Structures are given as structure tokens and as C-alpha cells.
Amino acid sequence: MLRLGLISAAAVFRGLCLTDGSTVRETTLASSVYAHLRDDLLHCRLPPNSKLRVEWAVAQYGAGASPVREALNRLAAEGLLDRRDQxxxxxxxxxxxxxxxxxxxxCWLEERAFRESIANRTASWEEGVVVALHRLSRLPRRAENGTPNTEWETRHRAFHRALIAACRSDMLIGFCAQLADQAYRYRQVAREAASVPRDELAEHNAMATKAINGDADGAVEALLSHYRLTSELCSIGLKG
Amino acid sequence: MLRLGLISAAAVFRGLCLTDGSTVRETTLASSVYAHLRDDLLHCRLPPNSKLRVEWAVAQYGAGASPVREALNRLAAEGLLDRRDQxxxxxxxxxxxxxxxxxxxxCWLEERAFRESIANRTASWEEGVVVALHRLSRLPRRAENGTPNTEWETRHRAFHRALIAACRSDMLIGFCAQLADQAYRYRQVAREAASVPRDELAEHNAMATKAINGDADGAVEALLSHYRLTSELCSIGLKG
DNA sequence: TTATGAAAAAATATCGATTTTTATGGCGAA
DNA sequence: TTCGCCATAAAAATCGATATTTTTTCATAA
Structure with missing residues (x-):
């Protein structure tokens, strides 16, 4: 069945290029709306603190109230939305x-995950880190005109996931992913004070190399200062 | 409007005695169904690994498909259900x-939360721990006939929440709550090998006292062995 | 007997309309 | 003005029915 009427272009195709993965074909409308909404939330295209009316989402994403509300409920459970009964x-x-x-x-969770990952490191984990780092290094963070590079963001996420992949806890990895989602929102809205020059490739290189060499303390130190610096830049962007 | 027909008694009243809190009057059907379903899941009244049909829940909880599906989506996002499209x-x-x-x-998350809580302890945090411990100590874990004491479970949860309350991260507290939910399920299904005698009051006393006295290492050691022992008993119950 | 595939049954997913609740906009009184 | 209060409008929540997909059944052929 083909739905017609007041629908946006995005609604016609049940697929999407996600921030944390590749293009996926969604199988249900609820999941499609979920993915689109999530993407809009992560990029702060929906203004923080604003009300998200069901009717608006229905019109925006071209689905009925039921799938839209299912998507909203998922996002609320994940901490991207605040749900208030009635x-x-x-x-x-x-x-x-x-x-x-x-x-x-x-920092608390990623340190633990990273230390466990290093302590349990295997050849295939090392290879995953090396590949993720290489892929990340092949792309510029922004285009010449300063536009953020979506693919870089995807690979950046993948790199950090690779670092903690051997921690032996999918639950912890899931929590870290949730926190990464939140951090992503802050980076988007703060535009991360782009003025400060920063050699991110060197930072990523350092944490990966130290981790692979078994220098847990050094690797963790590199990872945490990476996060803290980003946070500091966001903080400046938020205030300014 | 009063709904009639093939509905269970539970469906009539939009309220519930929750495992992790007191009785709440739910304001929407979706939230009411959510609370009931969650309770049934935590107590493993719904068999692990079994399919949870929407129609069944509709009949069981006396709500339409829409609120039931909203509840199911929330529970899936929280890791109590597995959702598979279509x-x-x-x-x-x-x-x-x-x-x-x-x-x-x-253990990883609670250790971090506990250490932070101890490092940032205040008078009101200490008082919260003391009160929670006292309340827990006033109830038997089970009735004489061996039936688990629901109110004890509630206070047990509250006690552990009190321990980490000063950690300065609602996010971490939320993650710990999610893990506590999961652990609760295991304790229910394993019936926790009740044969082994165990002085739980002494265990709780030890971690609280050490925490209040600022003995972080000792308190964490007490907390973690508490969790590990419980896990071990569950493990025995699962195998046996 | 086992595999195959179409028909039937069952269950999920979704829509459109209705009910219920909350938010809004005057309007008169203190 | 500012406070309450009612009527109205708007929005959320929910239902009942339908469309879509998956699962099961069962007859048939290899």
C-alpha cells in the first residue's frame, strides 16, 4: 500500500543513514519513525526543551498516531525524550x-569498559581497533566549507565502540552508547567551539596505540582527556 | 467510561504496588499496563524466553492494542523484553x-557509584542510609511459610539505592536500577537456593557502617561480595 | 517418507475516528 | 490590574476495525 497526502519526502522511504551505523531498511513504520526521530533528536534539529506534538510527528513522518507513539515511547525510555502522562x-x-x-x-563507564577491553584484548580486537582508526583517519572531520562530515561521525562512533568492544559486557557497551548519544547532542548544539585548533587524529592515535601496547593507564588517560576536552569545548560553545 | 468484558481484576484499578516503590495511581492506561507488565516480568510470572502476544496482554490487562503496545515498547527499550519487527x-x-x-x-557500576557516594557523603546521605537500613532490619525476608516478603524486597531495593544516592549522577543511578531489575528476575527464578544460611542483615550492616565511617575499600568489598554471593546462589538455583 | 508450496489461520502493525484530558482565551468581579 | 471561572479549542489517549505479515496446516509430488 502506498500512503499519499500531506507527507514529507522522508516518509516515503522506510530507510535512513544512521549516525551510528550504515543505511538500514526499516521493516515497520514504528521503527522507521523511530530512526528518523532519533536522527533528528541527535542532530538537535528538534530544539531541546521544546514540545514534540504527536500530531506534528504524524504529519512530519507520514505515519499514524500508533506507530508514532510507539517510537516516542522508545525514545523516552532511552532518555532522548521526556514523557509526561497526559x-x-x-x-x-x-x-x-x-x-x-x-x-x-x-568517563567512569568508558574507563571501566576500556580497561576491561585492554585486559581481555585479543588479536581480533586489536585488528578491529586498527581498522576503525584507519577508516577514521581517511576522512576529514568537516568539509572545506565547515559542514560536519556525517561519515566521519559514523566512523568516529565506530572507533570508540571498537576500543571497548572486548570488555565482555554488552550491557556496559549499551550504556556507553546511550551516553554517546547524549554527548552527540551536546556537540551538535554547541558546534564545539570550532575555533580551538585540535589534532583529533593524534588523540585517537594515542589512545589506540597505547591500548594495543597494553599501556592501560596511558590509554585511559588519553581517552578521558579526549572526552574532557570535548566537553570543555561544548561548555564554551554553550555559554558563548 | 467503564470497560467491561473478559478482563482480569487487576485491569479495573489503575494502580499497583511496585517492587521498587510504593503504590502509585497510574494516570494513563499505557502506564498502568506498563507497571503491571513490569511487575509480572520482574517476578517471572511471565516465563523467560516465552512469546508475549499483544492479544494476550490486551485480554489480560483490559486495555486496547495501542496502550499495550506502548507499554511493550517501553519495556523492550529497558531490556525486559526483546522486540522483533513483525x-x-x-x-x-x-x-x-x-x-x-x-x-x-x-559490580563495576555499583562500585563506582558507591565510591563516589562515599567520597561525596553528606549528613543527609548518611541519614538516608541509616533510615533505609533500619527499615530493612525491621522486616523478615520471608514469612514463616517461606513466602517472599514483598515489602522486604521494596526496602531492600531502597537500601541499595540509598547507598549510591550521593554519587552525583542520576544517569548512573538509572543504569544501576536497570541492572537491579535484571538481577531481581534471576533471584525470582532461581529462588536463590534458600538452603544456604545467610545473615543478610549483617552484610547490609557492614557495608552501611563502613561507608558511613569513610572506609571506602571495606564498604565496596562488602557490597561486591554481597552481590557475588547472591549471584552464586542464583547460579546454583539455576543449575539445580 | 520427505520436501514443497499454496491456502488458511493467526498474529502483528496500522489507520481513522472517538473519548478524555489539558491548555487557552475571554469576561466579569474583587 | 489580577484573580478566578467557564466555554472553547487543542492535544493526548484510546478504541475498534482493517491491512499486512508471519506461521501453520495440509495436500501433493518427488
Whole structure:
């Protein structure tokens, strides 16, 4: 069946290029709406703190209320939306306090995951890190005109996932992914104070190399200062 | 409007005594169904690995497909259900491997949360711990006939929440709560090898006292052995 | 007997309309 | 003005029915 009427172009095709993975063909409308909404939330195309009306989403994504509400419920459970009974859904706010809590929590969890990964490292884990780093290094972070490079973001996410892949806890990896989603929102809205020059490739190189060499303390130090610097730049972007 | 027909008694009243809190009056059908389903899942009244048909839940909880599906989507996002597009929802399985991963992850996160809580302890945090411990100590874990005491479980959860309450990360507290939910399921299904005698009050006392006295290492050691022992008993119950 | 595939049954996913609740906009009174 | 209060509008929540997909059944052929 082909749905017609007041629908956006995005709604026609049940697929999407995701931030944390490749293009996927969604099988249900609910999952399609979920993926699109998630992408719009991560890129802060939906303003933080604003109300997200069901009717708006219905018109925007070309689905009925049922699949839209299912998608909204998922996103609320993941912490990207705030759900209030009888009141509707709201885009989670962006605040300095939340950024600080997020950064703290993220450093705690990623340090543990990274240390476990290093302690349990195998050849295939090492290879995954090397490949992810190589792929990341082949792309510029932004285009010449300063536009963020979506593919770079995808590979960046994949690289950090590769670092902790051997930690032996899918649950912990999932938590880290949730925190990475939140951090992504902050980077988008703050535009990360692009003025400060930064050699990200060197940073990524350092943490990967040290991890592979079994220098856990050094690797963790590199990873955490990477996150803290990013957070600091976001913080500047938020204030300024 | 009053719904009639093939509905269970539970469906009539939009309220519930929750495992991790007191009785709440739910405001929407979706939230009511969510709370009931969650409770049934935590107590393994819905068999692990079994299919959870939407129609069954509709009949069981006396709501339409829309609110039921919203509830199911939330529970899937929280890791209590497995959602497969076009296939439906399944109760998450109970396996030895998952128990081990769960225990590992839980120890990592709770240790961090506990250490932070102790490092940032305040008078009101200490008082919260003391009160929670006292309340827990006033109830038997089981009735004389061996029936688990629901109120004890509630207070047990509250006690562990109190321990990490000062960690300065609601996100981490939320993750710990999710892991506690999972652990609760394992304890229910394994019936926790009740044969082994165990002085749980002493265990709780030890971790609380050490934490309040600022003995972080000792408190963490007490907390983690508490979790590991429980996990071990569950493991025995699962195998046997 | 086992594999195959179409028909039937069952279950999921979705829509369109209705009910219920909340938010809004005057309008008169303190 | 500012506060309440009712009528209205808007939005959320929910239902009942339908469309779509998966699963099962069962007859038939290899």
C-alpha cells in the first residue's frame, strides 16, 4: 500500500543513514519513525526543551498516531525524550549541569569498559581497533566549507565502540552508547567551539596505540582527556 | 467510561504496588499496563524466553492494542523484553552466561557509584542510609511459610539505592536500577537456593557502617561480595 | 517418507475516528 | 490590574476495525 497526502519526502522511504551505523531498511513504520526521530533528536534539529506534538510527528513522518507513539515511547525510555502522562512528549533539555553529569558518568563507564577491553584484548580486537582508526583517519572531520562530515561521525562512533568492544559486557557497551548519544547532542548544539585548533587524529592515535601496547593507564588517560576536552569545548560553545 | 468484558481484576484499578516503590495511581492506561507488565516480568510470572502476544496482554490487562503496545515498547527499550519487527515481543531469557555478565557489570557500576557516594557523603546521605537500613532490619525476608516478603524486597531495593544516592549522577543511578531489575528476575527464578544460611542483615550492616565511617575499600568489598554471593546462589538455583 | 508450496489461520502493525484530558482565551468581579 | 471561572479549542489517549505479515496446516509430488 502506498500512503499519499500531506507527507514529507522522508516518509516515503522506510530507510535512513544512521549516525551510528550504515543505511538500514526499516521493516515497520514504528521503527522507521523511530530512526528518523532519533536522527533528528541527535542532530538537535528538534530544539531541546521544546514540545514534540504527536500530531506534528504524524504529519512530519507520514505515519499514524500508533506507530508514532510507539517510537516516542522508545525514545523516552532511552532518555532522548521526556514523557509526561497526559501531557505529551518533550525534547530533553540541554544544560551545563547535565553536560557535567554526562561527562562524569561517561568517563567512569568508558574507563571501566576500556580497561576491561585492554585486559581481555585479543588479536581480533586489536585488528578491529586498527581498522576503525584507519577508516577514521581517511576522512576529514568537516568539509572545506565547515559542514560536519556525517561519515566521519559514523566512523568516529565506530572507533570508540571498537576500543571497548572486548570488555565482555554488552550491557556496559549499551550504556556507553546511550551516553554517546547524549554527548552527540551536546556537540551538535554547541558546534564545539570550532575555533580551538585540535589534532583529533593524534588523540585517537594515542589512545589506540597505547591500548594495543597494553599501556592501560596511558590509554585511559588519553581517552578521558579526549572526552574532557570535548566537553570543555561544548561548555564554551554553550555559554558563548 | 467503564470497560467491561473478559478482563482480569487487576485491569479495573489503575494502580499497583511496585517492587521498587510504593503504590502509585497510574494516570494513563499505557502506564498502568506498563507497571503491571513490569511487575509480572520482574517476578517471572511471565516465563523467560516465552512469546508475549499483544492479544494476550490486551485480554489480560483490559486495555486496547495501542496502550499495550506502548507499554511493550517501553519495556523492550529497558531490556525486559526483546522486540522483533513483525515478529512481536518475547520475554528476555534467563541464562547462566547472562547472569555472569550481569553480575560483572553490576559490580563495576555499583562500585563506582558507591565510591563516589562515599567520597561525596553528606549528613543527609548518611541519614538516608541509616533510615533505609533500619527499615530493612525491621522486616523478615520471608514469612514463616517461606513466602517472599514483598515489602522486604521494596526496602531492600531502597537500601541499595540509598547507598549510591550521593554519587552525583542520576544517569548512573538509572543504569544501576536497570541492572537491579535484571538481577531481581534471576533471584525470582532461581529462588536463590534458600538452603544456604545467610545473615543478610549483617552484610547490609557492614557495608552501611563502613561507608558511613569513610572506609571506602571495606564498604565496596562488602557490597561486591554481597552481590557475588547472591549471584552464586542464583547460579546454583539455576543449575539445580 | 520427505520436501514443497499454496491456502488458511493467526498474529502483528496500522489507520481513522472517538473519548478524555489539558491548555487557552475571554469576561466579569474583587 | 489580577484573580478566578467557564466555554472553547487543542492535544493526548484510546478504541475498534482493517491491512499486512508471519506461521501453520495440509495436500501433493518427488
Amino acid at each position: 501531557r505529551g512528549f518533550f525534547v530533553m533539555p540541554i544544560t551545563l549541569e547535565e553536560l557535567e553529569e554526562l561527562t562524569r558518568t561517561r | 515478529r512481536g515481543f518475547f520475554v528476555m531469557p534467563i541464562t547462566l552466561e547472562e547472569l555472569e555478565e550481569l553480575t560483572r557489570t553490576r
